[in-house]
Amino acid sequence: MIHIFRNIRTIDFPSTEAIEYLQHDAECASYLDTLVSDCVGEVLVNTDLDELVGYAFVYNKKHKYSGFIFNVFLYEQYRGYGLGQKLVSDIIHKYNGVDLTVDKDNTHAIELYLKNDFVIVQNEISDREGQYYMKLKSELDKDDIVNYQPCS
Numbered sequence: 001m002i003h004i005f006r007n008i009r010t011i012d013f014p015s016t017e018a019i020e021y022l023q024h025d026a027e028c029a030s031y032l033d034t035l036v037s038d039c040v041g042e043v044l045v046n047t048d049l050d051e052l053v054g055y056a057f058v059y060n061k062k063h064k065y066s067g068f069i070f071n072v073f074l075y076e077q078y079r080g081y082g083l084g085q086k087l088v089s090d091i092i093h094k095y096n097g098v099d100l101t102v103d104k105d106n107t108h109a110i111e112l113y114l115k116n117d118f119v120i121v122q123n124e125i126s127d128r129e130g131q132y133y134m135k136l137k138s139e140l141d142k143d144d145i146v147n148y149q150p151c152s
Contacts, residue, residue, distance in 0.1 A: 021043055044087065118135060
């Protein structure tokens with residue numbers, strides 16, 4: 001990694017420190033109350049620059065969609081360095097994320113999820129124009145119809 005990425009730190013969410021960073025992100029600030037009440041996850045920060053790098057959230061166990069990955073985001077200047085892989089891996093293994101939706105034109109995210117054992121599953125969400133519904137292979141039900149499985 002280049003020098004600017006030397007000091008990337010993970011902060012568990014929700015925590016006061018994570019919330020402070022997210023308040024400065026225009027998108028997150030608009031739904032921060034929902035995140036705090038319904039989600040767990042983590043925030044990545046660059047401690048050298050004191051700036052938000054990215055975040056990942058999953059609905060918590062109290063939410064009716066527990067395990068649904070609500071959002072994974074990485075600022076563009078931090079992409080391509082394995083940080084997205086870290087966020088997705090942590091959201092699966094630390095926070096029990098099992099399914100998500102992704103825009104069909106977000107090919108980089110789709111590739112990342114496929115590398116992490118997600119598959120595209122047919123359901124009412126996947127029938128919406130512009131989005132795929134994806135689920136971890138290990139969480140597939142016998143009734144799930146897989147639309148696409150990556151080559152091994």
